[in-house]
Amino acid sequence: xxxxxxxxxxxxxxxxxxxxxxxxxxxxxxxxxxxxxxxxxxxxxxxxxxxxxxxxxxxxxxxxxxxxxxxxxxxxxxxxxxxxxxxxxxxxxxxxxxxxxxxxxxxxxxxxxxxxxxxxxxxxxxxxxxxxxxxxxxxxxxxxxxxxxxxxxxxxxxxxxxxxxxxxxxxxxxxxxxxxxxxxxxxxxxxxxxxxxxxxxxxxxxxxxxxxxxxxxxxxxxxxxxxxxxxxxxxxxxxxxxxxxxxxxxxxxxxxxxxxxxxxxx
Amino acid sequence: xxxxxxxxxxxxxxxxxxxxxxxxxxxxxxxxxxxxxxxxxxxxxxxxxxxxxxxxxxxxxxxxxxxxxxxxxxxxxxxxxxxxxxxxxxxxxxxxxxxxxxxxxxxxxxxxxxxxxxxxxxxxxxxxxxxxxxxxxxxxxxxxxxxxxxxxxxxxxxxxxxxxxxxxxxxxxxxxxxxxxxxxxxxxxxxxxxxxxxxxxxxxxxxxxxxxxxxxxxxxxxxxxxxxxxxxxxxxxxxxxxxxxxxxxxxxxxxxxxxxxxxxxxxxxxxxxxxxxxxxxxxxxxxxxxxxxxxxxxxxxxxxxxxxxxxxxxxxxxxxxxxxxxxxxxxx
Ligand SMILES: Cc1cc2nc3c(=O)[nH]c(=O)nc-3n(C[C@H](O)[C@H](O)[C@H](O)COP(=O)(O)OP(=O)(O)OC[C@H]3O[C@@H](n4cnc5c(N)ncnc54)[C@H](O)[C@@H]3O)c2cc1C
Ligand SMILES: Cc1cc2nc3c(=O)[nH]c(=O)nc-3n(C[C@H](O)[C@H](O)[C@H](O)COP(=O)(O)OP(=O)(O)OC[C@H]3O[C@@H](n4cnc5c(N)ncnc54)[C@H](O)[C@@H]3O)c2cc1C
Numbered sequence: 001x002x003x004x005x006x007x008x009x010x011x012x013x014x015x016x017x018x019x020x021x022x023x024x025x026x027x028x029x030x031x032x033x034x035x036x037x038x039x040x041x042x043x044x045x046x047x048x049x050x051x052x053x054x055x056x057x058x059x060x061x062x063x064x065x066x067x068x069x070x071x072x073x074x075x076x077x078x079x080x081x082x083x084x085x086x087x088x089x090x091x092x093x094x095x096x097x098x099x100x101x102x103x104x105x106x107x108x109x110x111x112x113x114x115x116x117x118x119x120x121x122x123x124x125x126x127x128x129x130x131x132x133x134x135x136x137x138x139x140x141x142x143x144x145x146x147x148x149x150x151x152x153x154x155x156x157x158x159x160x161x162x163x164x165x166x167x168x169x170x171x172x173x174x175x176x177x178x179x180x181x182x183x184x185x186x187x188x189x190x191x192x193x194x195x196x197x198x199x200x201x202x203x204x205x206x207x208x209x210x211x212x213x214x215x216x217x218x219x220x221x222x223x224x225x226x227x228x229x230x231x232x233x234x235x236x237x238x239x240x241x242x243x244x245x246x247x248x249x250x251x252x253x254x255x256x257x258x259x260x261x262x263x264x265x266x
Numbered sequence: 267x268x269x270x271x272x273x274x275x276x277x278x279x280x281x282x283x284x285x286x287x288x289x290x291x292x293x294x295x296x297x298x299x300x301x302x303x304x305x306x307x308x309x310x311x312x313x314x315x316x317x318x319x320x321x322x323x324x325x326x327x328x329x330x331x332x333x334x335x336x337x338x339x340x341x342x343x344x345x346x347x348x349x350x351x352x353x354x355x356x357x358x359x360x361x362x363x364x365x366x367x368x369x370x371x372x373x374x375x376x377x378x379x380x381x382x383x384x385x386x387x388x389x390x391x392x393x394x395x396x397x398x399x400x401x402x403x404x405x406x407x408x409x410x411x412x413x414x415x416x417x418x419x420x421x422x423x424x425x426x427x428x429x430x431x432x433x434x435x436x437x438x439x440x441x442x443x444x445x446x447x448x449x450x451x452x453x454x455x456x457x458x459x460x461x462x463x464x465x466x467x468x469x470x471x472x473x474x475x476x477x478x479x480x481x482x483x484x485x486x487x488x489x490x491x492x493x494x495x496x497x498x499x500x501x502x503x504x505x506x507x508x509x510x511x512x513x514x515x516x517x518x519x520x521x522x523x524x525x526x527x528x529x530x531x532x533x534x535x536x537x538x539x540x541x542x543x544x545x546x547x548x549x550x551x552x553x554x555x556x557x558x559x560x561x562x563x564x565x566x567x568x569x570x571x572x573x574x575x576x577x578x579x580x581x582x583x584x585x586x587x588x589x590x591x592x593x594x595x596x597x598x
Contacts, residue, residue, distance in 0.1 A: 013409050017546045017568050020411040029408060099375075100384065123371075128407050128414075129527065130387050132375040139379035144458035145343060147372045150521075160462075165368045166530065167522060168467040170340075174459035183528065184511065185521050226384035230402070231415040241560065241570045249583035256559070256577050256584075257591035263575070265536055265557045266503075266595055 001059035001154065002116040003050040006106055006133070007043035007078060009070050012036065013126035020234070027232040029127075039077055042122030046182040047078040048189040049152050050120050057154055059117075060084045064109055066102060068095050072205070079200035080192035086205040087113070093210060093221040099128075101224030103136025108213040110141065118159060119179040123148055131181070138179035146172050150185035270421040272305040273298050274359035276350065277322060278369060279312060284321045286475075287365035287429045292326040294392060294432030295363055298401070301394040302360065305329060309353045309448075311346060313339035316445075323443030326435045330443060331357060335450035340461040341369050345452050347376050352451040354381060359422050361401050363392075366426040374426045384418035390431040401425065409527060410550035429475075429531040430554055467522050472506045474523055479505030480534045482525055482552070484542025485512040486562070486581065493519050496540065499589045502596060508532065508552070510542045526551035541581045544569030561585070 012035050019032040031037070039047075050061045063078045066089040079086055089109055097105070110119065121134030131147075138145035150169060151162035159178060163170045164185055192200070210220060218224065244259050246252030260266045273295045278285040292308060299306035307329035308322045319330040331353055337345050350373065354362060362377075364370040366388045378385035390413075391404035401423040403416045418424075474480065481500045483493050496507045508525040509518070525532055527547040533554035540561045542548060549572055552558070560569040560576035561584050570576050577584060 011408075013547070014545070017411055017544075018571075020408065020546075022412055029412070098384075100379075103379070123528070124387075126409065129405075129409065131371055132378070132385065132387060135372070135375035136379045139376050145372075145376065146459050147343075148368065162465075163368075164521065165464070167469065168465050170464050171462040172459050173462050178459065184515060188515060226420060227386065227416045227418050229414060230417055232407070232412055233415075234412050237571060239558075239572065239574055241573045241576050243565075243570070244575060244577050246577070249577075249579035250587035252577040252579050253561070253584035253588035254591040256561075256575060257588055257595060259575060260536075260557075260559065261595045263557075265559070265575075266592060 001053055001057050001118065003053060003059060003061045004110060004113060004116050004119045005043070005046050005050050005061060005063050005078060005083065006119065006121045006137070007047065007063055007065050007075070008040045008125045009037050009065060009067050009074055010040045010125060010127040012038050013041060022232050022234050024233065027229055037071055037074055039074060040122050040126040042124065042126070042182060042184060044077070044189040045184055045186050046120040046122050047081055047083060049149065049180070049182045049186055051082045051190065053118070053152060053154060054082070062087060062113060064089065064106060066094055066105055068092050075205070076200045076203070077192060079203050080196040081190055082196060086203065088205045088207050089213070090207055091209055093217070096222035096225070097220065098225045098227045099130045099132035099136060100226045101220050103133045103140060104224060105213070105215055105220050106133065107137045107140035108215045109208060110137065112208070112213050117176040121179065121181045123181045123183045134179055134181040143177050143179055144174045145179045145181070146174055147181045148183045149180050150183055152180055270358050270360040272307060272359050273302070273361040273363065274354070274357050275306070275308040275327070276362065276364040277308045277310045277318070278365055278367060279310070279315055279318055284318050284325065285365065285367070287367060287427065289325045289434035290430065290432040291363045291365065291427050292322065293434040294427065296326040296435060298361060298392060298394050301396070302399060304360065307331060307357060307359070309333060309357070311338050311349055319445045323441055324437045324439045328443055330445045332445060332447050333450050334447070335452060337452045337454060337457070338450060342457055342461050343372055343376060343459055344457045346373050347380060348452045348456065349450040350377050351380055353448060354422060356448055360399070362422045362424045364426045366428045370426045374424060378424050381422070383420040383422060383424060385424040385426070386416050387426045388428050389425045390428050392425060392427070406550060408546070410546035430533045467520055469522060472504060474506045474508055474530050475532055477506035477532070478534055479503035479536040479538070480508045480525070480532050480552070480555070481505055481538045481540065482508035482510070482542060483513060483540050484510040486541025487513065490518040492541070492581070495585055499538070499585070499592065502589065502592055503536065505534065505536070510548050539569050539573065540585065542569060543567045544572045561588070
């Protein structure tokens with residue numbers, strides 16, 4: 001099977017909340033010093049979904065990432081996990097895009113890749129949490145889409161997906177080519193084995209510049225935005241925690257219950 | 267195309283009733299419509315949904331558009347996108363609101379791209395700029411660490427709305443409204459990804475989203491046995507047990523009890539957070555709780571920046587004593 005996975009490099013979403021800073025002058029996030037970026041969590045799960053299909057059916061996995069200043073060790077992780085090829089859409093003009101311009105550029109790159117069976121995306125990027133790019137790509141390419149997948153199988157030339165809903169899951173069947181967004185319930189992404197890391201080190205990513213994929217310059221990066229970011233800010237936390245103390249853990253716990261009763265919480 | 271006017275809410279039904287988030291959007295949408303001095307309408311898509319029109323009017327809608335079609339019985343992306351494109355073209359609203367639900371997450375982006383318009387997902391606040399009449403869209407980003415405020419120029423302006431972010435109006439059955447049927451306009455041959463079947467996960471006890479108290483556990487509980495112990499406390503408080511993502515990823519508890527950005531949104535009277543660190547993504551699902559109480563052994567844990575009351579303790583010692591004291595107090 002020909003599989004494509006879209007992965008985004010993001011600031012580490014699990015960095016301690018206290019280290020998170022916004023520069024109000026530029027409306028931008030100041031990356032915490034010393035915390036390297038990562039592949040967005042759900043995109044790693046998307047790579048895992050593709051690898052499982054490749055394990056079952058054979059085929060090839062092409063990873064695509066769009067951005068600027070992409071850290072090679074970070075974006076090469078899917079290769080170390082077992083993907084075959086890495087295409088980077090890397091250029092300063094991609095900066096400050098939004099879901100629209102990102103989906104447009106990725107869809108143009110996928111057109112250039114040519115034939116494929118399934119495109120995998122994460123359910124949402126761990127920085128802007130939009131959850132739009134995957135569906136945007138599907139719409140721009142005119143292919144069916146299935147979101148929130150926790151299991152993906154290929155059966156008789158069709159894909160069968162278990163899609164998470166609040167009280168269980170749905171089974172959806174789709175012809176290919178199609179696009180699937182993946183959620184963490186699919187399971188932990190595999191570790192990159194040492195052999196994989198060494199193999200990845202030898203693979204040179206393919207770099208496609210905007211002119212290589214024939215995009216309209218007015219539709220990419222900041223000029224392709226359809227949303228205007230008026231303000232980015234950190235909400236103020238007013239709450240102050242009252243720490244209840246005791247002689248030991250059990251005593252503190254009992255005193256906590258009393259305090260909650262006093263405060264009419266219980 | 268006609269002038270775009272008014273606010274259109276895309277309604278959802280759950281077990282034959284108007285979904286909570288739909289009533290909330292009608293409450294929030296009413297304010298937006300009044301600011302615009304334009305109408306509030308709701309579109310009900312499904313099979314056999316006309317009966318909900320009266321409830322939607324009582325919740326604030328001026329107009330109800332009913333799109334009743336057997337092809338809309340189960341949610342299927344292609345069918346719903348076609349029906350919504352048809353409805354939006356007929357109604358020509360200025361603003362379209364959808365719930366940040368499993369349907370809204372799937373439908374809204376595809377619809378926006380088909381309509382060539384912009385969309386903000388998972389908004390927690392919406393307002394109207396008095397001068398430009400633009401929809402001001404505020405949404406949490408970076409896992410809840412920041413808020414972003416967006417405006418968009420293309421029409422309709424679209425947003426999905428987070429559960430419990432807006433308040434429903436008190437139900438008023440005397441309110442008058444108009445009900446109009448519109449055809450779905452679905453071409454069945456264009457439904458590609460097809461719904462086959464739904465598999466329900468068993469839930470016993472109080473529903474998490476409706477529970478007055480939620481006892482949530484995290485990675486620090488160490489396994490399913492820890493969660494068993496939370497159940498005792500939950501029963502006492504007539505509440506439900508919730509969990510952080512690592513507890514789900516490790517298979518300790520079912521997916522359906524995850525609280526957070528990518529799980530359930532809860533806003534109980536009392537939220538007791540035990541052995542969880544209070545990550546921004548988790549807090550996104552419970553920060554609307556009236557009182558948050560934390561039990562954590564690490565005094566530096568972020569949960570103490572979020573909670574109103576807390577103790578720094580190992581849950582293994584603290585929980586039995588706490589549960590016992592609560593039991594005594596509730597007996598009094
Ligand atoms: C260098 C750079 C700087 C930016 N700075 C800003 C800024 O300052 N302010 C601002 O508002 N926006 C900025 N953006 C844009 C913002 O990050 C976009 O919203 C984003 O690129 C679109 O993705 P999303 O977060 O909406 O993704 P979602 O729609 O949440 O992503 C869903 C899925 O789509 C795929 N995907 C998304 N983005 C990419 C990608 N880039 N490459 C490959 N796959 C992807 C992934 O599979 C992902 O899981 C910037 C973008 C870039 C690349
Ligand atoms: C895009 C995205 C979406 C996400 N969505 C969600 C979501 O919806 N919900 C969610 O929960 N997470 C979500 N996450 C994951 C989130 O970032 C955190 O990783 C997660 O919430 C951490 O769970 P935790 O607090 O249980 O674990 P940890 O952060 O590991 O915290 C464990 C805590 O337990 C304490 N502890 C350990 N042992 C004991 C003991 N014996 N007694 C008392 N305390 C003890 C520790 O001090 C620590 O504070 C998401 C992440 C991303 C990137």
